[in-house]
Amino acid sequence: MAFIGLTLLAGGDKSWDVALRELFLDPLQNPMYKATMGFHRYEDIRRLIRFDDKRTRAVRLETDHMAAFRYVWDCFLANCKKVFVPSDCVTIDEQLVPFRGRCKFLQYMPSKPAKYGIKIFWMCDARVHYAFNGMIYTGRQPGEDVQRNLGENIVQQLSSGIRHTGRNITMDNFFTSIPLAEKLLEKNLTLVGTLRQNKPDIPPVMKPNKLREKYSSKFGFCGNMTMVSYVPKKGKAVVLLSTMHDDTAVDDQSIKRKPEVIQYYNHTKSGVDTMDQMVRTYTCKRRTRRWPMVLWHNVLDVATLNAFTSYTAQHPGYMGGVTNARRLFIKELGKELVMPHMRRRMEGTSHLQTHITEAME
Numbered sequence: 058m059a060f061i062g063l064t065l066l067a068g069g070d071k072s073w074d075v076a077l078r079e080l081f082l083d084p085l086q087n088p089m090y091k092a093t094m095g096f097h098r099y100e101d102i103r104r105l106i107r108f109d110d111k112r113t114r115a116v117r118l119e120t121d122h123m124a125a126f127r128y129v130w131d132c133f134l135a136n137c138k139k140v141f142v143p144s145d146c147v148t149i150d151e152q153l154v155p156f157r158g159r160c161k162f163l164q165y166m167p168s169k170p171a172k173y174g175i176k177i178f179w180m181c182d183a184r185v186h187y188a189f190n191g192m193i194y195t196g197r198q199p200g201e202d203v204q205r206n207l208g209e210n211i212v213q214q215l216s217s218g219i220r221h222t223g224r225n226i227t228m229d230n231f232f233t234s235i236p237l238a239e240k241l242l243e244k245n246l247t248l249v250g251t252l253r254q255n256k257p258d259i260p261p262v263m264k265p266n267k268l269r270e271k272y273s274s275k276f277g278f279c280g281n282m283t284m285v286s287y288v289p290k291k292g293k294a295v296v297l298l299s300t301m302h303d304d305t306a307v308d309d310q311s312i313k314r315k316p317e318v319i320q321y322y323n324h325t326k327s328g329v330d331t332m333d334q335m336v337r338t339y340t341c342k343r344r345t346r347r348w349p350m351v352l353w354h355n356v357l358d359v360a361t362l363n364a365f366t367s368y369t370a371q372h373p374g375y376m377g378g379v380t381n382a383r384r385l386f387i388k389e390l391g392k393e394l395v396m397p398h399m400r401r402r403m404e405g406t407s408h409l410q411t412h413i414t415e416a417m418e
Contacts, residue, residue, distance in 0.1 A: 058398065059397070060102045060106075061394055062398075065394065066387075069385075073341060077099065081099065093395045106353075109129075121198060130193065133360065138189060143187065146226075146227060149178065149212055149232060150179065150328070151179070152179055152332075153176055154176075155171035155174045158347065160175065161196070162196045175348060177355070178192045183326075187332075188359050190217075208233075225301050226248050228249075233248065235298065250322070252298050260277060269288045272288060272289070272313050282298060282299070283303055287315065297322055299321075301321070339358070341357050341361075342354040365387070
């Protein structure tokens with residue numbers, strides 16, 4: 058626990074890029090590090106830590122590329138689902154965890170700042186950005202057939218814990234399709250998402266056309282589904298599908314006259330992106346060549362954000378609403394984890410160096 062606590066403290070101090078030796082030995086750094094354990098002790102734990110039983114790993118690797126981290130990941134997700142109830146709307150999107158080492162499921166995403174990394178699909182609360190469920194994309198597993206309808210399968214897997222609850226899922230065009238919307242309706246879930254222009258279900262009249270007026274909208278209805286095509290500028294069109302909306306409501310108070318479907322989508326689409334941005338602000342990541350360690354750091358970051366979200370939901374007045382409340386929460390959590398070990402260490406202070414005992418005080 059002390060090792061985890063120090064790792065979180067480094068994130069709270071925004072010291073992820075400060076050399077470990079400097080954190081522990083520089084007198085200008087937080088004395089909590091050297092008061093808890095020595096630099097070499099921390100470095101040894103970090104170097105030797107593993108997340109599975111190496112004796113059985115070879116057997117598990119025959120069916121799972123992520124065998125070296127699967128147990129920790131499953132335990133983490135189980136705990137995420139226990140302590141929080143999502144609001145009426147969730148968001149499904151992807152996160153790219155930066156990594157350039159050896160990994161069978163490394164992804165290249167040129168649109169992301171890091172370019173290379175491990176892709177994780179998340180389902181987050183659209184309002185408070187709590188990560189409720191996640192799935193690490195490992196590509197085709199050993200012996201598995203070619204994956205079809207990947208986006209549809211991901212949404213169904215991530216939303217399995219909220220079926221028959223009447224919630225809405227906001228997603229982008231990687232996931233959205235009419236067959237998926239129909240399957241979600243069968244499970245009492247609605248969908249709002251953008252559609253790719255090459256989808257055969259989009260009528261020609263809703264596709265980009267230079268003759269269409271700027272800020273105009275066209276609606277189409279079929280059963281419980283609504284399709285809207287909006288022109289943000291000449292020659293362009295944004296097409297959305299919704300099973301939550303059933304009218305042609307448009308914002309007449311704005312010059313852009315955006316449909317209510319698009320306004321709702323814009324309001325709820327950033328649940329995962331905001332979560333990713335928040336964990337990067339106080340990340341505890343460290344440079345490593347081992348992909349399980351990269352995932353473990355990301356799990357710590359997301360778990361800390363989830364803990365803060367659930368705690369403040371129960372204690373709305375936490376820290377008086379100060380702007381750096383999450384940073385203070387992370388540092389307090391880190392201290393709580395290191396204090397038991399520090400107290401045990403203080404019992405034998407006779408053999409410790411003077412600068413360490415002074416740090417303990």
